[in-house]
Amino acid sequence: MIKRVIALLTDFGVEEHYNGVMKGVILKINRNALILDLVASAKSFSIIDAAFQLWASYKYFPYKTIFLVVVDPGVGTTRQPLVIKTKNYFFVGPDNGVLYPAAYEDGIESVVKITSEKVILKNRNGTFDGRDVFAPAAAYLSKGMPIEALGQYTEIKEKYVFPEPIINKYSIKATVLHVDKFGDVVLNLRKEHINDTSKKFIIKDKNVQIKATFAECVGLCMVFGSSGFYELVLNQGSASDLLKIKTGDEIEIEIV
Amino acid sequence: MIKRVIALLTDFGVEEHYNGVMKGVILKINRNALILDLVASAKSFSIIDAAFQLWASYKYFPYKTIFLVVVDPGVGTTRQPLVIKTKNYFFVGPDNGVLYPAAYEDGIESVVKITSEKVILKNRNGTFDGRDVFAPAAAYLSKGMPIEALGQYTEIKEKYVFPEPIINKYSIKATVLHVDKFGDVVLNLRKEHINDTSKKFIIKDKNVQIKATFAECVGLCMVFGSSGFYELVLNQGSASDLLKIKTGDEIEIEIV
Amino acid sequence: MIKRVIALLTDFGVEEHYNGVMKGVILKINRNALILDLVASAKSFSIIDAAFQLWASYKYFPYKTIFLVVVDPGVGTTRQPLVIKTKNYFFVGPDNGVLYPAAYEDGIESVVKITSEKVILKNRNGTFDGRDVFAPAAAYLSKGMPIEALGQYTEIKEKYVFPEPIINKYSIKATVLHVDKFGDVVLNLRKEHINDTSKKFIIKDKNVQIKATFAECVGLCMVFGSSGFYELVLNQGSASDLLKIKTGDEIEIEIV
Structure with a gap:
């Protein structure tokens, strides 16, 4: 029997037992799950960062991978705990937007709110749904349980989409989708947003x-990045530090 | 044959090869071990932090999981390298208190000091027992080797227990068991320590x-946490930074 | 069928999806690969640090382990993407020196430049060869594909070797190979470099x-470390902070 992959994307960090406990819960239900960390230490509470990283990654995983995403500032509120079945994958996590860009792109087939008492751990205390709700849901999915057995069909409420840039002849207003560990700054600019790649651009006087x-970059550059968006990079330095910009910021780019 | 889980809790961090090498040692002995990180980057040298995180986690793991715990400021001294068999689990690590709260709660059945020359790696150099002593012990356990084959029966020397709070009518003296990545502060206060949850409390004038x-919390709050202790939390902020308190601190709580 | 181990050593960090995506790519090609992190967050762009950590680790892994090393400041340049077959292992990564000390020590048998179009992912964009070139190469190797099917035989260009210390009667000039998470400083001094271990040494007036x-160390000491080199250590403190030295530094040691 082929092992099902469960990929974790969380903001819990490697200093904490939270990710490890979720893996324990999964293995208690399905010892044959193949668990790995997609991101162990995403930016705390950042929907945009987690949504971007999930979207940039999911398509590289095997068919029927289950993405278990716990970036959940609204834990304990009425936000829905979701399982989304798409054309090729499953996404498990809170209804706060983190799952939406990836799930939408892959083609949403059905959506369930996790409510089954057989799935949710006894003694759920309301502060750690990753352990008590999402991990067991992913584990039962990995055993082949059909999505509708996890709860009730529902609609997604938070349909987060990456903002579109505003492009004029002389300027672009772009949004920062992600700043990576190296200080590379991912902007919401796709191939089609920049017609003339020989032009010069000015950002914050630079x-x-x-x-x-x-490697071809001397000083500050834009490079078409591995996720399909342009990135601001400083060769072996931090573009983010130089420009003092962070995830979610809007920036003005002059075209000269 | 069911795969045995080995869960690592260490303070080695993800910047280092130390955790990875331990996994290599395990797989060289038992390719069928199912290894995962419970905590990869616990607070350096902190017995209380590792003891708390292990205790908060172990019960969520499958029956017969082997917890391989290397938080070991006394490496190279005469502190005993231990394997503890409890009612449901195995705990492998130094006799410095880190294993005790979890092992005691689960019910200690037998304790062995790791001395077998068949288990300990040749060229043990005295500074990395995680690699040379604890990892091979966990690996042989995962293959089904009986605990007594690893060495000699012994007694635990460091019987660390979490301190109990001192509770009066007008105040509580509590101890910080853990500060997590988000700045949430776990106190040694269980459900039964607070009779009236509608009262107000004052900590450092706050x-x-x-x-x-x-999510219901505005400003600073206490929330009954996922581990079974009350936690000081600042909604989407760091209670630890605000109050300037860290793991191991004693704090005065006024009841008003 | 025995599962082949793929051990990742990268500087991508646990905040990013880069390591996770590489694992997804591998599992899409070979669901039976046994993937683990050797080092998830090596010092950014540091050849010396990665070369040291790989060299200190590889020999503890099972026969035929595939080391997938992505510390690659020259991504996008003409540096060769390599697979090296040694007596006992496989090494996959850039031809920039990181693989050389380990591969050379184990005995290099053949070297291939990864060029096969069947291996390299479509849409390779030149900024993330870990995903597009190295991960698929490791995955096909783990399925038993022979090394020559991955590309063309080549020669290694960057034959990085650890520098040798310069030793006189009254002084040693040593190089820092690695500073670990605890601030321990690994020097390029082997057992044979220090004849008289009862001597005192002076480093930066200390x-x-x-x-x-x-544990026997009071203040600053040298301890013969787990990797086979002497390390400067400060018991439960950071020797690196105290001495203000970092990876790659040369230091003068007076013998008194």
């Missing part, structure tokens, strides 16, 4: 040229 | 109310 | 004595 790779 | 969830 | 274990 010149920026488009280059094909990090 | 008002604190008890709430059911993080 | 006395240093050789001790057998961390």
Whole structure:
């Protein structure tokens, strides 16, 4: 029997037992689950960061991978705990937008609110749904339980979409989707948003040229990144530190 | 044959090869071990932090999980390297208190000091017992080797127990068991220590109310946490930073 | 069929999806690969640090383990993407020196530049060869594909070797190979480099004595470390912070 992959994306960090406990809960239900960390230490409470990282990653995983996403500032409120079945995957996590860009792109087939008493751990205390609700739901899915056995069909409430840039002849207003560990700054600019890659750009009084790779870059550059968006990079330095910009910021780019 | 789970709790961090090497040692002995990180980057050298995280986690793991705990400031001294068999689990690590609260709660059945030359790696150098002593012991356990084959029966020397709070009519003296990545502060206060949850409390001149969830909390609150202890939390902020308190601190709580 | 181990050593960190995506790519090709993190968050762009950590670790892993090493400041340049077959292992990564000390020690048998179009992912964009080139190469190796099917035989260009210390009667000039999470400083001094371990040493005006274990050390000491090199340690403190030295630094040691 082929092992089902469960990929965890959380903001719990490697200093804590929270991710480990979720894995324990899964293995108690299905010793044959193949669990791995997609992101162990995402930016705390950041919907945009988690949504971006999930979206940039999911398509590289095997068919029927279960993405268990716990970035959940609204734990304990009435936000719905969801399982989404898409064309090729399953997404488990809170209805706060983190799952939406990836699930939407892959094609949403059905959505269930996790309510089954057979799934949710006894003694659920309302502060750690990753352990008490989401991990067991992912574990039962990995055993082949049909999505509708986890609860009731529902609708997604938080349909988060990445903002679109505003593009004029002389300027672009872009949004920062992600700043990575190296200080590379992912903008919401796709291939089609920049017609002329030989142009120069100015961001916060600094010149920026488009280059094909990090290695070709001298000073500050824009590179078409691995996720399918342009990134601001400083070769072996931090573009984020230099420009003092962070995830979620809007920035003005002059075209010259 | 069912795969045995080995869960690692260490303070080695993800920047280092130390955890990875321990996994290599295990797989060289038992390719069928199912290894996962419970905590990869616990607070350096902190017995209280590791003891708390292990205790808060172990019960969520499958029957016969082997907990491999290497938080070991006394490596190279005469502290005993232990294997503890409890009612449902195995605990492998130094005799410095980290294993005790979890092992005691689950019911200690037998205790062995790891001395077998068949188990301990040749060229043990005295600074990395995680690799040379504890990892191979866990690996042989996971293959079904009986605990007594690992060494000699012994007694636990360091019987660390979480301190009990001192509770009067007008005040509580509590101890910080853990501060998590988000700045939530776990106190040694269980359900039974607080009779009247509608009371107000004052900690370092700041008002604190008890709430059911993080989301209901405005400002500083106490929430009954996922581990079974009350936690000081600041909704989407760090209670630890605000109050300037850290693991092991004693704090005075006024009841008003 | 025995599962092949793939051990990842990268500087991508646990905040990012980069390591997770590489695992997804591997599992899509070979669901039976046994993937683990050797180092998830090595020092950014540091060849010396990654080369040291790989060298210190590889020999503890099972026969035929595949080491997938992505510390790659030259991604996008013409540096070769390599697979090296040694006496007991496989090493996959960039031709920038990181693989060399371990591969050379184990005995290099053949070297291939990864060029096969069947291996490299479509849409390779030049900024993330870990995902597009190295992960699939490791995955196909783990399925038993012979090394020559991955590309063309080549020669290694970057034959990085750890520097040798310069030793006189009254002084040693040593190089820092690694500073670990605890601030322990690994020097390029082997057993044979220090004849008289009862001598005292002076580093930056501070006395240093050789001790057998961390626990015997009062103040600053040198301890013969787990990797086979001497380390500067400060018992339960950071020798690196005290001495203000970092990976790659050269230091003068007076012998008194």
